[in-house]
Amino acid sequence: MRTIRANWYEYPHLYDIAFGWDPGVEVDFVLEAAARFAAGPVRTCYEPFCGTGRIAIELARRGLAVEAIDLVPAAVDFARDRAARVGVSVRWEVGDAGAWRPVGRIDVLPILIDSFRHASAPGAAEAAVGQFARAVRPGGLLILGLDVGDRPPEVTDEESWVMERDGVTIETAVFDTREPGPAAGTTIVRAVLAVTGDGSPYTLVTDDVMRTYTRASLLDLVTGGGQFETCGVFDRRYDLDKPVHPNSRQADVVCVFRRTSK
């Protein structure tokens, strides 16, 4: 079988099938967190690391004014086309989320499914949190869903699943290779997509450099400067009534932070 080694985000038609589950649960969580934890009304949203626009488009469909950015032009083109097809308006940008400042004051800034770990160059995550603090208004929320790597060593960190759309089937496996990345505190995470139904079967393999976190180091990064405070830590059940226990080894967390007035 043919193997392509490339950046999977440059293949948005594949990415969008692999991550093609209904974003409703994630978007419900964002809106419920906003209703519970944000001060004042929530009308504006900024989604950095937006990929093919799963979350941004659904939030726009629910009535928010949304701006979204991704580093990969092909992903943004795909998202723009889809938004036009479903008839919603999103302000799309191509660029580095660590340097970008959205237009206006933002009520809610979600970054889900591990995307923030891509800010892996030295100082990149710190710079991004600084940008988010400039973007989000006091009382607004930053919602970060990511793998904090706190799972016990005997538990595998491979995630795999199968998705199908229009005759194309993609079996996705994502796992930490445990090889260190180029900068301290980073690791190489491999994504393997086995694709059938898109011509002859092939495999797309991507190695991403991702920053590693523990839950404590993540909370410290975001709240250490005093511009965000923690409202709660949840898991991928996306249930606000089921916060993660402080001593839990749950690795896939979704953290809700509120912008302070500092």
Ligand SMILES: C[S@@+](CC[C@H](N)C(=O)[O-])C[C@H]1O[C@@H](n2cnc3c(N)ncnc32)[C@H](O)[C@@H]1O
């Ligand atoms: C897991 S995917 C996107 C997921 C998207 N948030 C979702 O929920 O479907 C991560 C995305 O981050 C983008 N990305 C990586 N580094 C970035 C950066 N510095 N600035 C903006 N986007 C970036 C990649 O191109 C990719 O589309």
